[in-house]
Amino acid sequence: MADSPDITSVLTEGRVFPPPPEFSRQAHIKSMEQYRELVAQADRDPEGYWGARGKEEIFWKTPFQKVLEWKSPFAKWFVGGTTNLSYNCLDRHLATHGDKTALIFEGEPGDQRRISYREMHAEVCRLANGLKSLGVQKGDRVGIYLPMIPEVAVAMLACARIGAVHSVVFGGFSAEALRERMNDAGAKVVITSDGGWRKGAAVPLKGNVDAALPEMPTVEKVIVAQRTAKTAPAKGPKDILWNELVSGQSATCEPEWVDSEHPLFILYTSGSTGKPKGVLHTTGGYAVYVSLTTRWVFDLKDSDTYWCTADVGWVTGHSYVVYGPLMNHATAFMYEGAPTTPGPDRFWEMIARNKITILYTAPTAIRAFMRLGDEHPKKHDMSSLRLLGTVGEPINPEAWIWYREVIGRGRCPIVDTWWQTETGGIMVTPLPGATSTKPGSATLPLPGIKAEVLDKDGKPVPLGSGGKLFITRPWPAMLRTLYKDPERYANTYFSEIPGKYFTGDGARIDQDGYLWVMGRVDDVVNVAGHRLGTAEVESALVSEGRVAEAAVVGRPDELKGTSLVAFVTLKKGVEPTAAIKQALSAHVAKEIGAIARPDEIRFAEGLPKTRSGKIMRRLLRDVAAGRQTTGDTTTLEDLNVLAALRNEEE
Ligand code: ATP
Numbered sequence: 001m002a003d004s005p006d007i008t009s010v011l012t013e014g015r016v017f018p019p020p021p022e023f024s025r026q027a028h029i030k031s032m033e034q035y036r037e038l039v040a041q042a043d044r045d046p047e048g049y050w051g052a053r054g055k056e057e058i059f060w061k062t063p064f065q066k067v068l069e070w071k072s073p074f075a076k077w078f079v080g081g082t083t084n085l086s087y088n089c090l091d092r093h094l095a096t097h098g099d100k101t102a103l104i105f106e107g108e109p110g111d112q113r114r115i116s117y118r119e120m121h122a123e124v125c126r127l128a129n130g131l132k133s134l135g136v137q138k139g140d141r142v143g144i145y146l147p148m149i150p151e152v153a154v155a156m157l158a159c160a161r162i163g164a165v166h167s168v169v170f171g172g173f174s175a176e177a178l179r180e181r182m183n184d185a186g187a188k189v190v191i192t193s194d195g196g197w198r199k200g201a202a203v204p205l206k207g208n209v210d211a212a213l214p215e216m217p218t219v220e221k222v223i224v225a226q227r228t229a230k231t232a233p234a235k236g237p238k239d240i241l242w243n244e245l246v247s248g249q250s251a252t253c254e255p256e257w258v259d260s261e262h263p264l265f266i267l268y269t270s271g272s273t274g275k276p277k278g279v280l281h282t283t284g285g286y287a288v289y290v291s292l293t294t295r296w297v298f299d300l301k302d303s304d305t306y307w308c309t310a311d312v313g314w315v316t317g318h319s320y321v322v323y324g325p326l327m328n329h330a331t332a333f334m335y336e337g338a339p340t341t342p343g344p345d346r347f348w349e350m351i352a353r354n355k356i357t358i359l360y361t362a363p364t365a366i367r368a369f370m371r372l373g374d375e376h377p378k379k380h381d382m383s384s385l386r387l388l389g390t391v392g393e394p395i396n397p398e399a400w401i402w403y404r405e406v407i408g409r410g411r412c413p414i415v416d417t418w419w420q421t422e423t424g425g426i427m428v429t430p431l432p433g434a435t436s437t438k439p440g441s442a443t444l445p446l447p448g449i450k451a452e453v454l455d456k457d458g459k460p461v462p463l464g465s466g467g468k469l470f471i472t473r474p475w476p477a478m479l480r481t482l483y484k485d486p487e488r489y490a491n492t493y494f495s496e497i498p499g500k501y502f503t504g505d506g507a508r509i510d511q512d513g514y515l516w517v518m519g520r521v522d523d524v525v526n527v528a529g530h531r532l533g534t535a536e537v538e539s540a541l542v543s544e545g546r547v548a549e550a551a552v553v554g555r556p557d558e559l560k561g562t563s564l565v566a567f568v569t570l571k572k573g574v575e576p577t578a579a580i581k582q583a584l585s586a587h588v589a590k591e592i593g594a595i596a597r598p599d600e601i602r603f604a605e606g607l608p609k610t611r612s613g614k615i616m617r618r619l620l621r622d623v624a625a626g627r628q629t630t631g632d633t634t635t636l637e638d639l640n641v642l643a644a645l646r647n648e649e650e
């Protein structure tokens with residue numbers, strides 16, 4: 001284990017919000033007693049607990065013989081079982097929910113489609129038959145490069161139906177990122193569309209595929225859906241139009257019953273801390289875990305209209321836009337475009353009009369909306385909302401409170417869900433009918449999940465202290481490996497403490513056992529002998545009131561070893577002045593102490609983020625030190641932001 005002291009926590013956030021009694025009464029998990037009983041069951045007999053969940057959650061064509069086979073660091077779950085995820089998302093519900101709306105789709109231009117479970121099933125079967133007609137077989141890899149339109153869910157489910165392995169590439173990625181991922185997967189087919197609407201313009205997806213195609217030797221066919229063009233897109237030699245492929249195909253297709261450990265998808269991490277990792281998930285364990293967590297964490301009911309704003313290009317889109325809601329015969333809302341097109345209230349207007357009941361989004365979006373001002377959400381009647389969720393980054397208490405008050409009008413519980421591409425599903429989170437929440441804390445691990453904060457000797461830190469966050473027991477939705485790179489898998493996740501999954505994140509555990517994720521261990525700043533997590537200093541900056549977003553990094557300093565540099569984005573209409581810098585510095589000193597006072601504060605119009613919206617502090621470290629950018633920038637959202645930060649320096 002690396003020889004480093006543990007992480008010092010400086011944040012003190014004392015607010016506590018118990019679940020509203022009327023929410024608890026109707027919830028799937030109603031009380032802490034119920035939660036604790038489940039935790040105790042799972043701790044007494046983890047395999048018994050997961051075995052029972054495995055049988056309850058999904059349909060198995062052949063029952064599994066053994067719950068877990070753990071040859072550290074490699075796991076097999078529900079060994080010997082066969083199943084099919086598309087069957088579990090669709091066929092299983094046809095008798096009881098066939099006419100229920102599975103998906104309400106809204107395009108950026110305002111077009112709407114409602115697709116029932118029966119219609120979705122037919123679409124998926126047609127495409128599955130179409131893929132088979134192109135020679136796609138069980139185990140073949142299929143690339144999916146589509147906007148947020150229903151076809152993306154249909155494509156994923158069609159792959160799952162025939163046992164093909166999908167690799168979804170976010171539609172905002174370039175031709176180069178697509179090429180890398182498709183070549184890594186050895187994709188046989190790519191499914192794309194002519195384009196997708198974003199900020200009023202058509203994103204040229206097909207153009208990017210065409211640009212990458214000469215260098216994607218394994219790709220034999222490109223399936224092209226029509227979305228933005230008025231006429232059918234032009235066809236190259238490898239192209240086939242989606243409509244032509246599916247027309248004439250049967251609307252039934254026998255699912256391929258695959259082994260529980262059959263690969264389901266490859267998906268790349270966001271690249272916040274380095275080159276993205278190609279995470280491999282398999283079928284049975286993922287399905288069981290995602291089905292269960294969707295119902296418990298979002299307290300999902302048949303009467304809900306659930307909206308997770310994540311793009312399917314990220315794991316959140318896989319687990320909680322497509323698979324989780326469909327396994328629970330839910331009605332999910334899907335939106336194609338930008339959050340502020342045509343106006344800054346697009347989200348709120350859609351929530352009001354579609355009577356959305358559950359909203360799951362990211363801190364980066366919440367901070368962006370805060371920056372735009374309260375008047376936009378306040379214009380709309382969002383009384384349909386009953387639950388709010390966040391994922392992706394630590395949420396600053398300030399943003400959490402804003403979410404609660406301005407979006408949830410003080411009525412809705414908030415579930416701050418901590419998890420990763422690698423974990424497949426939510427790991428640490430409140431259960432909204434049971435857990436009292438604290439702004440900025442993801443609270444407690446789900447039953448069956450053993451999340452521990454360990455010190456440098458691998459021992460649990462005392463309550464109130466910080467350390468590294470590990471998951472110390474296998475769980476059904478864990479990644480099985482990094483695609484074609486089991487060695488990197490073992491090194492990245494299981495070498496810090498042999499046999500224990502290292503998350504890469506730092507966390508603090510408070511007196512109540514609540515977890516506070518403090519950011520990446522890579523981002524921890526060593527100041528005067530204290531190792532500080534970035535999240536806490538950033539939260540202090542944001543709580544000053546005029547700051548929309550902040551990122552804190554360390555810069556090598558001859559005297560102190562490391563000095564703290566804060567990059568700060570101000571709220572709309574606030575003028576950057578030297579007086580604000582002084583006020584911010586004093587505020588941090590007051591909130592968390594003089595050691596966390598930034599040595600330098602820089603105002604920025606924007607911060608460098610991944611395409612999934614996460615702040616890339618590793619790039620800011622280079623900027624702060626006046627170095628050239630080192631490391632991978634393929635997932636950077638906007639190169640101009642980096643250039644602007646460098647110019648401001650001069
Ligand atoms: P890479 O692994 O390539 O650096 P990434 O870690 O950003 O990218 P993801 O798997 O999309 O890729 O993100 C998982 C990470 O996001 C977690 O490890 C954690 O740092 C952060 N995260 C997610 N949810 C939360 C949350 N609720 N609170 C705090 N941090 C969170």
Ligand code: MG
Nearest residue numbers: 269273420504
């Ligand atoms: Mg990661």
